[in-house]
Amino acid sequence: MFIAHLPAGYLGACLLTRRAAAERRHLLFVPFVVGSIFPDADMLYFYLIDQGRHLHHDYWTHLPVFWLAAWGVSLILALILRSRALALAATSFVGGVFLHLLLDTPFAGIRWLYPLSDQSFFLVTVPATRSWWVWSFVVHWTFLFEIVICIAALLLLLMRRRRA
Numbered sequence: 584m585f586i587a588h589l590p591a592g593y594l595g596a597c598l599l600t601r602r603a604a605a606e607r608r609h610l611l612f613v614p615f616v617v618g619s620i621f622p623d624a625d626m627l628y629f630y631l632i633d634q635g636r637h638l639h640h641d642y643w644t645h646l647p648v649f650w651l652a653a654w655g656v657s658l659i660l661a662l663i664l665r666s667r668a669l670a671l672a673a674t675s676f677v678g679g680v681f682l683h684l685l686l687d688t689p690f691a692g693i694r695w696l697y698p699l700s701d702q703s704f705f706l707v708t709v710p711a712t713r714s715w716w717v718w719s720f721v722v723h724w725t726f727l728f729e730i731v732i733c734i735a736a737l738l739l740l741l742m743r744r745r746r747a
């Protein structure tokens with residue numbers, strides 16, 4: 584997924600905070616949205632350091648087991664510090680990350696069972712039809728899902744602005 588992670592994060596954060604108490608909304612909304620795009624920060628490493636030698640979905644940023652461990656550590660830290668705010672924000676952030684991983688799964692693949700298995704789970708293989716791999720994804724029919732998510736997020740944003 585290329586362009587719809589942020590819109591999907593926005594949709595997810597709106598859903599998550601819809602019934603949340605006003606004082607908790609900021610602890611949930613922003614961490615969820617940031618989490619929904621954070622795994623793709625590995626593109627900096629992919630281009631600047633790794634120089635495209637490995638699929639960026641093979642990095643720790645796209646491994647569910649890493650995020651489960653990070654969430655566990657955050658919750659333990661929140662317990663030690665007796666910070667409900669940290670627990671809420673960390674849970675929301677990891678929720679956003681898992682939304683990202685779910686959306687990456689069908690068309691790019693995620694190693695959901697790592698380290699038990701190295702298999703990458705996906706539904707559709709996007710063939711390399713263009714010289715730059717990004718264009719292969721953009722001209723593939725699966726890109727329509729991204730457009731639908733973007734339109735849904737834009738409509739929700741416009742509706743919320745009208746109500747405010």
Ligand SMILES: [Zn+2]
Pocket residue numbers: 622623645683687
């Ligand atoms: Zn990703």
